[in-house]
Amino acid sequence: MNIIDGKFKTVLTYGTFDLLHYGHLEILKRASLLGNKLIVGLSTDKFNDIKGKTCVLPYQKRKELLESLDYVGKVIPENNWDQKVTDIQGNNIDIFVMGDDWEGIFDELKVFCEVIYLPRTKGISSSKLRSILDD
Numbered sequence: 170m171n172i173i174d175g176k177f178k179t180v181l182t183y184g185t186f187d188l189l190h191y192g193h194l195e196i197l198k199r200a201s202l203l204g205n206k207l208i209v210g211l212s213t214d215k216f217n218d219i220k221g222k223t224c225v226l227p228y229q230k231r232k233e234l235l236e237s238l239d240y241v242g243k244v245i246p247e248n249n250w251d252q253k254v255t256d257i258q259g260n261n262i263d264i265f266v267m268g269d270d271w272e273g274i275f276d277e278l279k280v281f282c283e284v285i286y287l288p289r290t291k292g293i294s295s296s297k298l299r300s301i302l303d304d
């Protein structure tokens with residue numbers, strides 16, 4: 170087991186991860202390297218409806234793709250905006266990670282764990298891929 174700073178660290182991130190792409194791979198890899206286990210909160214199809222996001226791939230397929238990655242330890246459903254504190258406490262999370270398109274938005278979680286915003290990969294997004302598929 171790889172112990173960082175003498176302690177087993179668990180990292181948590183969230184997202185929809187539709188049409189898994191290299192921007193997703195980059196952030197997941199970098200997030201996983203911050204600790205020993207990466208948990209991904211994956212937006213459910215119902216939650217995407219609430220957010221007004223229409224995916225090409227349904228939850229189960231998006232989950233399978235994430236689970237196939239060595240650096241993803243576990244995938245949990247993201248059902249709403251308000252579950253983060255419960256997820257952090259229930260999974261003993263040490264570090265919460267999001268892309269810097271969310272910079273500052275989750276700073277209130279700093280009382281529960283470290284909060285880190287990582288730079289997004291330029292030039293790729295699920296929206297961009299969906300628009301190509303729609304052509």
Ligand code: CTP
Nearest residue numbers: 184185186192196267268289290293294295296
């Ligand atoms: N992300 C990233 N680099 C990209 C695209 C996404 O680092 N080029 C990160 C986001 O910042 C987020 C995570 O990947 O932390 C999941 O983002 P998600 O919204 O699922 O991916 P997008 O490609 O941004 O999807 P969409 O275009 O539908 O918003």
